[in-house]
Amino acid sequence: MSLDRRAALVSNARTSILKGSKSFAAASHLFDRETRERVWLLYAWCRRCDDIVDAQDHGGVLGDQSGAAERLEIVRTKTALAFAGQDAGDPAFDALGLVARETGLTLDMADAVIEGFALDAADWQPHSEGDLMRYCWHVAGAVGVMMAVVMGVHPDEVDTLDRACDLGIAFQLANIARDIEEDDAAERCYIPIDWLVAEDIPPGEQLRPRFRAQLTRIVGKMCKMAHIYECSARIGAARLKGRQRWAILAAAGIYGEIAREVARRGDHAWDHRTVISNARKFGHIGKAAWAALRPVPLSCVVAASERPFSRADLIALSRRKPAAASWT
Numbered sequence: 001m002s003l004d005r006r007a008a009l010v011s012n013a014r015t016s017i018l019k020g021s022k023s024f025a026a027a028s029h030l031f032d033r034e035t036r037e038r039v040w041l042l043y044a045w046c047r048r049c050d051d052i053v054d055a056q057d058h059g060g061v062l063g064d065q066s067g068a069a070e071r072l073e074i075v076r077t078k079t080a081l082a083f084a085g086q087d088a089g090d091p092a093f094d095a096l097g098l099v100a101r102e103t104g105l106t107l108d109m110a111d112a113v114i115e116g117f118a119l120d121a122a123d124w125q126p127h128s129e130g131d132l133m134r135y136c137w138h139v140a141g142a143v144g145v146m147m148a149v150v151m152g153v154h155p156d157e158v159d160t161l162d163r164a165c166d167l168g169i170a171f172q173l174a175n176i177a178r179d180i181e182e183d184d185a186a187e188r189c190y191i192p193i194d195w196l197v198a199e200d201i202p203p204g205e206q207l208r209p210r211f212r213a214q215l216t217r218i219v220g221k222m223c224k225m226a227h228i229y230e231c232s233a234r235i236g237a238a239r240l241k242g243r244q245r246w247a248i249l250a251a252a253g254i255y256g257e258i259a260r261e262v263a264r265r266g267d268h269a270w271d272h273r274t275v276i277s278n279a280r281k282f283g284h285i286g287k288a289a290w291a292a293l294r295p296v297p298l299s300c301v302v303a304a305s306e307r308p309f310s311r312a313d314l315i316a317l318s319r320r321k322p323a324a325a326s327w328t
Contacts, residue, residue, distance in 0.1 A: 010037045012091045013044035020047045023254045030247035038150045041099040048092030049075045053117040068121035083107045103150050112142035126192045136172040137314035144168030163236020165311040166229040173226035174259035177219045181270040212267050223263040230256045231300035246292045253284035
């Protein structure tokens, strides 16, 4: 590939991350240039896959959901072309092919992520906590594994990859907790049916005012789980190179703040969307610089020991149930 073509793919990927994830874009600038560009390239593929399946543009309002299965097949076909070293006809997929050749990403790794898109395409809702965590593994934990490989973590470093998976899961739990109202407007729900039943909330009615206290308890549980997985990820981050460690700890702090703010707001968490201001993001970047020089706090080590599902557990769950099973 020519240098001009690579530069064009990197530029497109940079535009994608700036539009699609301001929080992750801010943290990504802490990486060295080579890692930063590769992270952008991988992000561009993830974002584009999500947008194709959900018929949207860098997130936001979902488009017409008819034909989701056909759009999913487009994602699978273009991803396979990218790994085969062929022109996929889409810069985001060509970006994946490029970063895969540079870092050793595999089609199996990408397929694990695509299975998460398959769940959404099937209008799926988790029945149990295990189902929720399996979804988080596919749509975010598997991305965390790919990101770790992009940063140079060897596939044999199993525990470090497990911790990278945990960071993705922490991010996804925070997103789910924050976006309950947006998901409901799109006729989606990622709260396990078992959790709703335990709180006497009829499925589909979780946002009704009379159930607000129960929903707050459910989301508090979800935010606590996000904290546990964030702490587990911090253990893995301690094994990374200096600037990589700084970037990952900054991202963990920013996304962790989303979950903490949702929990803090309690019954008012969905009055308006929880966002982290630029000032607070920069504050987390500064704290991460200090944390990168320090050992992992004992409180984090203790919290990480409460992790309910490991990556191996979630992979096993995925193999026992069809990826596109519908619980609605």
